Amino acid sequence: MLRSMYSGVSGMKGFQTKLDVIGNNIANVNTTGFKSSRVMFKDILSQTSKGASAPGDATGGTNAKQVGLGSTVGSIDTLHLPGSAMTTNNPTDLRINGDGFFLVKMTGDQDVPYLTRAGDFHVDANRQLVTSDGLLVADSSGGAPIQLNSSTTSFSISPDGTIVQQLSDGTVDNQTKIGVTKVINPEGLEKIGGSLYRATVNSGEEGAVTPMEANSTENGTGAIVAGQLEMSNVDLTGEFTEMIVAQRGFQANSRIITTSDEVLQEVVNLKR
Known part of the structure; x- marks a missing residue:
């Protein structure tokens, strides 16, 4: 043939x-x-039909014949690569202006969290910050789920991920920060659907994920921009x-x- x-x-x-x-x-x-x-x-x-030969005293060298x-x-x-920004003015729509990823996980799941760049988040009936599929958004301290204060009347999100909550008694709660992370090799992440990525042994840290604070000059995680979404690139x-x-x-x-x-x-x- x-x-x-x-x-x-x-x-x-x-x-x-x-x-x-x-x-x-x-x-x-x-x-x-x-x-x-x-x-x-x-x-x-x-496929090599004839190998290369070195130059001799009487003849020059010949190249290999390969098919x-x-x-x-x-x-x-x-x-x-970064996608374009779309302004929505929705306070729970977040965009990372840099190379970081948001951390999300299943309820009660203690395994490595998933990573995502889709920041269209919502607040559920338990005052938890969740994705559109119900995954819990993790904080920056240890990857725990984020839950708003029961007496919160309004809130805003700072570039470093701090959730500034205005409480009904007039005080301010700013103890919670949205967690982000950064991986050495983003191309090594595995797509699992739902705009989610899973860490692999080639993405960095042997598949581990470390929660970090946003807008960190040291880590280069990028600032969080509230009221905007990152669209497809x-x-x-x-x-x-x-x-x-x-x-x-x-x-x-x-x-x-x-x-x-x-x-x-x-x-x-x-x-x-």
């Missing part, structure tokens, strides 16, 4: 994966806190351009298979 046919098959599989990633990016163009992905290709091991065997997906990278112009490239690449590789099939047909027809 012709090697070109298998090369064409590998190319079609790669561009199909690229189209899948592009489709997911476009589908999430308006998803709060979404980070787009890209596909990077690499060539498969080449490539196609391509494969090298990586699918998540681009943690998907660039539609770039995505549609890459879609055209992927479509043409898929068509070109399918043509390789068609041509290889025609050549094989001619070989079969040699014996009539």
